[in-house]
Each structure stands twice: as structure tokens, then as C-alpha cells.
């Protein structure tokens with residue numbers, strides 16, 4: 001289970017709560033902060049702090065992402081994101097999504113959404129593409145070019161879990177900045193919490209597509225397990 005920190009205003013408050021059979025759970029930290037300020041009412045309620053994870057399915061709507069033989073990246077991204085969400089919820093983790101349907105979104109609002117909800121971490125799920133050379137394959141994660149320890153730990157943990165779950169996967173490692181060596185991807189630049197962009201294999205690789213389709217649930221479990229393991233290191 002996720003670590004929780006419980007605050008009680010007073011014993012009377014607890015008794016009242018028990019009698020009424022009412023448990024007031026405020027699910028995200030942004031709301032908790034404003035709740036605590038409302039001293040009269042909020043102090044009577046036990047407030048449970050819970051880790052919130054923001055998952056982001058890349059692309060969507062008109063932006064199909066990479067495309068290969070009629071296969072759209074946006075669909076793979078969303079399917080995996082929804083599967084990871086389910087696995088995380090089975091582990092007791094609260095999950096918010098930037099998109100749960102096939103809709104267009106700019107990248108900055110995705111990270112701003114995570115900021116707004118004070119998510120503990122942000123993972124954006126994508127697939128890679130290499131033009132004209134199908135043999136290029138493997139899974140990698142992109143983080144901010146500053147290689148902050150937390151970002152690197154998050155990305156590394158996810159990749160390690162993937163390698164354990166699907167050993168046939170090629171792990172290309174954790175990379176910082178952007179592929180052209182300038183700046184950072186918007187997600188990693190705007191997100192105010194540890195973040196990474198997971199490139200779950202190359203959609204242009206038959207090998208990677210075959211692995212993804214064959215071991216889909218194993219990948220979902222592994223990504224969730226990596227995120228969960230990382231949340232256990234958070235002191236909230």
C-alpha cells in the first residue's frame with residue numbers, strides 16, 4: 001500500500017466521525033492543502049495523504065504520432081496507459097490521466113495538469129520510430145537534461161522492471177534532453193515533479209511490435225511495478 005499520513009484534529013472529532021460513519025478522504029494533495037486551511041471543519045476530519053501518479057498517453061486525435069503499416073502510435077500509447085492505470089490502481093495507487101480517449105492535446109497542458117493536481121510523478125507513454133531501418137529496436141526513457149537524481153531513479157526503475165518482466169526487450173537506457181541535443185521535451189520541461197517519457201519500443205520494428213503484442217500485460221505490470229516501487233521511496 002501507499003504510505004499514508006493521517007492527521008486528526010481532536011479525539012472528539014474522531015468520535016463524531018465514527019458515530020456518523022463518515023470518512024472524509026481528500027484524494028489529492030492540492031485539495032488537502034486548501035482543506036487544512038478551513039480549520040473549523042477540516043480539523044474534525046482525518047485527512048489521508050495519498051500518492052497521485054499522473055499518466056500521459058502520447059499524441060491523440062488528429063496527432064496520430066508515429067505510424068507504421070497502418071498502426072498508429074496514439075492507439076498503442078493509450079492502450080498501454082489504460083492498462084498501467086489499472087495495474088497501479090490494483091496496487092492502491094491513485095492515478096490521474098491527461099487523456100483517456102482519442103482526443104488531441106498539446107503537450108504543455110498535459111504537464112500543467114499534473115502540476116495542478118500536485119502529482120508525485122509524471123510518466124508519458126510513447127512509442128519510438130526509426131525511418132527506413134526496421135532492425136532498430138528497444139525501449140528507452142527520456143528525462144530532463146539536468147539528469148536530476150529523482151528523474152533518473154524513476155526512469156531507471158521502470159526500465160529495470162521491464163527487463164525483468166520481458167527479458168527479450170532491448171533496453172536502450174535513460175537519456176537526457178532531446179534527440180537533437182537541444183533543450184528538453186515539453187513534458188520534462190514543464191512538469192514540476194519527477195517525470196520521464198517512456199518510449200516503449202519502436203513502432204517501426206516488427207520485433208518490438210511483436211513483443212508488445214505478445215507480452216502486453218507483462219509490460220503494463222512492469223511499468224506499474226516500476227512506478228509503484230518508485231512511489232515507495234517518496235517521503236510523503
Ligand SMILES: [Zn+2]
Pocket residue numbers: 058059065066073126127
Ligand atoms: Zn510519441
